[in-house]
Amino acid sequence: MAPKTTVDKAIPPAKEEAHGYEFGGRIGATLISFGLPIGCYAFAFLCNDVSGCPAPSLLSPRKLFTPSILSTQSGWQHALGTLKHEVGWPGFTGLINTEAVLGTLGWYGLSLLLYVLLPAQEVEGVKLRTGGRLKYRFNAFTSAMTILAVCAAGTWALGPRFQVWTFINRNYLQLLTCNILIAYFLATYSYLRSFSVKAGNRDNRELAAGGHSGNIIYDWYIGRELNPRVTIPYLNTEVDIKAFMELRPGMLGWVMLDLAFMAKQYKSYGYITDSILMVAISQSIYVLDALYMESAILTTMDLTQDGFGFMLAFGDLAWVPFIYSLQARYLSVHPIILGPTYVLAILAVQLVGYYIFRASNNEKNRFRTNPDDPALAHLQYIETSTGSKLLTSGWWGQARHINYLGDWIMSWAYCLPTLLAGYKITPSIMIPGTRLVTTDGMVGAAVPITYFYLLYFAILLVHRQGRDEEKCRRKYGKDWDEYCKKVPYKIIPGVY
Ligand code: NDP
Numbered sequence: 001m002a003p004k005t006t007v008d009k010a011i012p013p014a015k016e017e018a019h020g021y022e023f024g025g026r027i028g029a030t031l032i033s034f035g036l037p038i039g040c041y042a043f044a045f046l047c048n049d050v051s052g053c054p055a056p057s058l059l060s061p062r063k064l065f066t067p068s069i070l071s072t073q074s075g076w077q078h079a080l081g082t083l084k085h086e087v088g089w090p091g092f093t094g095l096i097n098t099e100a101v102l103g104t105l106g107w108y109g110l111s112l113l114l115y116v117l118l119p120a121q122e123v124e125g126v127k128l129r130t131g132g133r134l135k136y137r138f139n140a141f142t143s144a145m146t147i148l149a150v151c152a153a154g155t156w157a158l159g160p161r162f163q164v165w166t167f168i169n170r171n172y173l174q175l176l177t178c179n180i181l182i183a184y185f186l187a188t189y190s191y192l193r194s195f196s197v198k199a200g201n202r203d204n205r206e207l208a209a210g211g212h213s214g215n216i217i218y219d220w221y222i223g224r225e226l227n228p229r230v231t232i233p234y235l236n237t238e239v240d241i242k243a244f245m246e247l248r249p250g251m252l253g254w255v256m257l258d259l260a261f262m263a264k265q266y267k268s269y270g271y272i273t274d275s276i277l278m279v280a281i282s283q284s285i286y287v288l289d290a291l292y293m294e295s296a297i298l299t300t301m302d303l304t305q306d307g308f309g310f311m312l313a314f315g316d317l318a319w320v321p322f323i324y325s326l327q328a329r330y331l332s333v334h335p336i337i338l339g340p341t342y343v344l345a346i347l348a349v350q351l352v353g354y355y356i357f358r359a360s361n362n363e364k365n366r367f368r369t370n371p372d373d374p375a376l377a378h379l380q381y382i383e384t385s386t387g388s389k390l391l392t393s394g395w396w397g398q399a400r401h402i403n404y405l406g407d408w409i410m411s412w413a414y415c416l417p418t419l420l421a422g423y424k425i426t427p428s429i430m431i432p433g434t435r436l437v438t439t440d441g442m443v444g445a446a447v448p449i450t451y452f453y454l455l456y457f458a459i460l461l462v463h464r465q466g467r468d469e470e471k472c473r474r475k476y477g478k479d480w481d482e483y484c485k486k487v488p489y490k491i492i493p494g495v496y
Contacts, residue, residue: 019210019474021218022467023311029221033310037180040322041095043449044173045087047326049333052424053446055086090173096181100174103167104182111248114143116237123295125227126304132204134227136240136298140247141291147252151259165263168256172329179250179318186317187220187310190241194225194307205229208307223307242308245316246297251287253321258283261325261332274338275417276331282350282413283324289358296365301468323453327418330450334423334437350413357406360395364403367391382486384479392486399489401468404461408491411457421446465490 023029047053057064064082069075083089120139127133154162168175194212197205208226211219228241258280266272290297297303302312338346366373367381371389380393395402422442428434469490473480490496 019213021213022210022222026215026218029218029310033217033221033314036314036319040176040180040318041173043323043326043452044176045089047330047446047449048086048088050088050425051086052442053330053334053422053449055083056424056442057083057086059442059445095173096177097171097174099167100171100178103171104175104178107253108182108249110147111143111244111252112232112235112239114146115139115239115244115248116232116235118142118146121295123298125298128204128206128226129209130204130206134204134229134240136243136295137237138294140251140294141288143248144252144255144288144291148255151256155263160263160267162263164256165260168260169264172257176318176322179253179321180314183310183313183317186241186245186308186313187223190228190308190313191220191224193228197225209305211307211309219307219309221310223309223312226307227303228308242312243297243303245308245313246302247291247294250316250318250320251290253317254324255280255284255287257321257325258328261328264332265335268333269335271335273331273335274343275336275419276328278338278343278346278417279327279331279414282346282410283328285350285354286410289354293361293365296361299365299368301464301471305471323456324414326452327414327450330418330421330446333425334421334439336417336419338417338419346413346416349416350410353406353409353411353413355406356395357403357410360403360406363395364391382479382483384476386476386479388476390476390479390483392483397487398493399491400484400487401461401465401491402493404465404491408454408457408461411454415451415454418446418450420444421450461491 021028023032046055046058048055051057064079069079115137118139119142120137123136123138125134125136151162151164154164160166194207197207204227206226208223211222211224211226213219223242229238230241231238262272262276262280265276306312363376363379367376367379367389376394378393379391380397381389381391383389391397399405420443422445423437423439424442425435425437428436476483
């Protein structure tokens with residue numbers, strides 16, 4: 001049951017190419033490692049179900065923080081108090097609680113248990129610099145389907161009162177904290193453990209090419225060991241920490257958050273809108289597709305190039321589930337009915353994006369795993385001096401990262417259902433004890449929040465394209481330059 005390693009032949013590790021700093025070096029690594037977790041909290045507080053999205057005072061901060069108010073201590077306290085009230089600040093101790101800690105540990109434990117118990121496909125990874133290959137155990141899709149089936153049954157029986165959904169909505173902030181803490185823990189554990197890696201050892205443990213600069217914070221952030229693994233006591237199962245975290249707790253966690261937000265909308269309003277349904281369905285298709293194609297991660301940059309550090313740990317466990325689900329969270333408080341025309345238009349965007357994304361990724365995966373596949377016979381390629389081939393026609397002849405274009409087009413379908421976002425919450429005069437969610441004076445004010453993903457993802461993909469380009473230039477040298485001449489566009493054919 002335990003993934004083992006194979007050693008093709010005892011070749012010495014390849015001489016390492018010079019590898020510069022990425023992400024702004026140690027300063028960038030520090031800012032990202034401590035700034036992005038704060039960013040996650042900022043989104044949670046700024047767009048809330050206490051006062052509005054964004055919190056109304058933030059639309060006119062000059063009114064709240066006038067020089068006369070700020071010149072006195074009581075003025076300061078009043079302004080800060082108003083802001084804390086509007087964002088629902090629970091105090092520092094309120095950012096975590098026992099229920100959330102137990103729930104999070106239970107979530108990771110369940111994921112691990114299903115990883116061990118469910119039937120799995122055992123697949124060999126790409127060849128390592130030590131000459132061997134690691135074995136991976138893949139059953140993320142069946143694992144997800146098992147969990148979702150239980151949740152479907154629970155929802156069928158109890159509706160929005162199903163305990164999983166109420167638990168998530170009750171502890172959203174505290175769950176965020178738990179996942180951030182787990183990311184810090186895993187990054188630190190993997191960093192410290194990386195010092196037991198011996199050069200060229202036969203366990204196929206190796207350091208990531210760009211992850212051992214000697215700068216502690218940078219190496220901790222970017223990931224020092226390429227494939228840290230642990231053996232789970234009593235279960236006698238080896239787990240590849242990076243592959244496990246990449247597709248299991250966080251990716252499915254994203255879908256679970258979306259579903260919990262749908263339950264919240266239903267509980268508050270008694271119906272589910274087409275907008276939140278669109279968001280949840282599009283995002284679930286994206287996640288389930290990634291889980292179904294689990295073995296495709298073996299050739300991604302995350303697995304072949306990056307070590308496991310805070311960057312991946314935080315991205316996988318906190319950023320993806322909590323930031324990528326912002327639109328569903330918004331719609332859970334402010335329901336929007338799109339109507340069939342708009343739904344069909346957004347669906348068309350999603351389908352176009354998905355087609356480009358899936359077809360291009362499949363073409364490359366097939367070409368890399370089975371280049372003699374007759375379905376690929378019509379494609380042209382160049383032969384590089386490394387023995388590896390690069391496609392120059394088909395999808396990969398259109399742009400050097402055409403798959404990123406498809407992914408980015410899909411991100412529009414996640415954001416568009418929120419329209420010109422913005423709402424505020426006021427007590428109802430008509431029915432005491434109830435609240436009104438209105439768009440008065442707020443139309444468009446939350447666009448930077450609900451469309452954040454679109455902008456962030458564009459930046460991520462452009463940056464990632466540059467990183468991958470660097471890697472390919474190091475690997476293929478002049479052959480890569482020849483490829484770039486044949487395929488001049490980076491992501492968008494004819495434009496960029
Ligand atoms: P890619 O799947 O784009 O793979 C890049 C690698 O493909 C290169 O390093 C090279 O590896 C190989 N390659 C490049 N050009 C060619 C060619 N012409 N012919 C054959 N092989 C080629 O890597 P990523 O890991 O960046 O992306 C995987 C998917 O994950 C993408 O669809 C991306 O959109 C998605 N993604 C999503 C994120 C999210 O947050 N939602 C975040 C990051 C990625 P080699 O030659 O060494 O085999």
